[in-house]
Amino acid sequence: MPDASSVFPGASAGGAPCPGGPMSARGTDGDAAPPVATADLLRAAADLAAAHLAGLEGRPVWRPMPAALRDALLNAPLPCDGLAAGDLLDDAARQVLAYPMGNGHPAFFGWVNAAPHPAALAAGLLAGASNPSSAGGDHADVPLERAVVRWLAELVGFPHETGAGLLTSGASMATIVAVGAARHRALERAGWDVRGQGLAGAPRLTAYATAEAHSCVRKAIELLGIGGAALRTVPEAGGGAQGARMDVAALSELVERDRREGRVPFLVAASAGTVNTGAIDPLAQIAAVCGAPGGAVWLHVDGAYGAFGVLDERVAARFAGLERADSLALDPHKWLQVPIGVGALLVADREGLRAAFSLVPPYLRDESGDALGWLSEYGIEQTRQFRSLPVWASIASRGRAGLARDIAACNDAARMLERLVREAPDLELAAAVQLSIVAFRYAPAGVAQQVVDRVNAALPAAVQQRGAAFVTGSVYEGRPMLRACVLNPATRLEHVRLLVREVREAGARLLEREA
Ligand SMILES: *Cc1c(COP(=O)(O)O)cnc(C)c1O
Secondary structure (H helix, E strand, C coil), rough: CCHHHHHHCCCCCCCCCCCCCHHHCCCCCHCCCCCCCCCHHHHHHHHHHHHHHHHHHHHHCCCCCHHHHHHHCCCCCCEEECHHHHHHHHHHHHHCCCCCCCCCCCCCCCCCCCCHHHHHHHHHHHHHCCCCCCCCCCCCCHHHHHHHHCCCCCCCCCCCCCCCCCECCCCHHHHHHHHHHHHHHHHHHHCCCHHCCCCCCCEEEEEECCCCCCCHHHHHHHCCCCHHHHEEEEEEEEHHCCEEEEEEHHHHHHHEEEEEEECEEEEEEEECCCCCCEECCHHHHHHHHCCCCCCCCCCEEEECCCCCHCCCCCHHHHCHHHCCECCCEEECCCCCCCCEEEEEEEEHHHHHHHHHCCCCCHCCCCCCCCCCHHHHHHHCCCCCCCCCHHHHHHCCCCCCHHHHHHHHHHHHHHHHHHHHHHHHCCCCCCCCCCEEEEEEEECCCCCHHHHHHHHHHHHHHHHHHHCEEEEEEEEEEEEEEEECCCCCCCCCHHHHHHHHHHHHHHHHHHHHHHH
């Protein structure tokens, strides 16, 4: 790692723990850290960030933390006196940046975590420097957020009325907001004031999703008091080229049965790119069952990972019906490579969203005359991070065309991996590839399925320990598998080949131990 302390000659080690009670926290004049110009500090931090990114490919994708360092971080004492600026950055470099999660490296295929886009990373620094609360008011971040939300809608082809959506901390929060709005609408139509009365005695709501829906859907249902038991698991149909997707006939039957039995079906949560396989539910047919948008059942589409895949024209047709959703969750911190902490919710009915969440206490009265009101009226957060600037930078630096190229590059890498898996005698696909996720197994001929399953359950950790490539695992259709997700346009054939080699070598070792 670069020696950050050299940026600030004369920086002294500091940060000694306070020996005693609160009085000692005042420190003494003699121990005060020398003042450092803000500009020098920021430049040094930027150099450090750049060196970190430039050095990624020369280091293991991931390596386990030394136990001593983990303990040191975990038990770090509250410092009594301030650290000198150089030591501050040096500590961050040695103890924190040196042990990253691994996303950022082009041979990282884990979960759904992207490499940070440089323009968005730079904009994040500026957003922090400006540091508004993007709750509302007459400052530039507020119209910028509304514009960026519209850009997101335009990118994925979702109809948009100014203000009909907002940025969130992630898709989990976007889903909570969406389910809250859906709950509010359904109960209002049933003559029940959920904001005033809560759910005790309310009509019984039911929701629908497949077993492949993201866990954040169930979390939102539980959190909002609807009860996990009211979330029906809709079977999947198909397989084949489109993968297993929501069975629309089965959905219809479940909805009808709940209605007959006096419940109020209020929400279908469909996937536009599942985490396991990238499967996209048949959105147009589901919209027809819901009567969406604006129909009896709110259609929420989870496009957190996959919706930006619509920018790749080779697969765009699979998203038909997305534009009919009542709400759509997106994650700019995934395929748009915005540094983590930015999701988005788009809705068909702006005022419906506002009706579910608006609560304007006297100290927040908006005198600006902005008819849209505050962004904090459309969701849960009050003081809101300036998320729009990094999203703006991610999109503006590439434009729609550049984004589409980057997304297609990820899909290309996934197709290369799919081809290598098909060609390898000891690998098998677990599901058809839809976007940039490849679900596969190490499965040499003649090995019993139980053994294959045990080996594949152990494989992700074994590959990760080797440090050359990083892949994670999951369970699909009851069986352990590997799932490689490409969100980094810098991932190329060499990295895909490396992953295949690592999986086969680690797999062979595990198999030897089974013998
Ligand atoms: C990541 C993800 C989520 C959850 O979003 P967070 O940003 O992690 O809160 C939901 N659905 C899908 C398909 C995802 O990939």
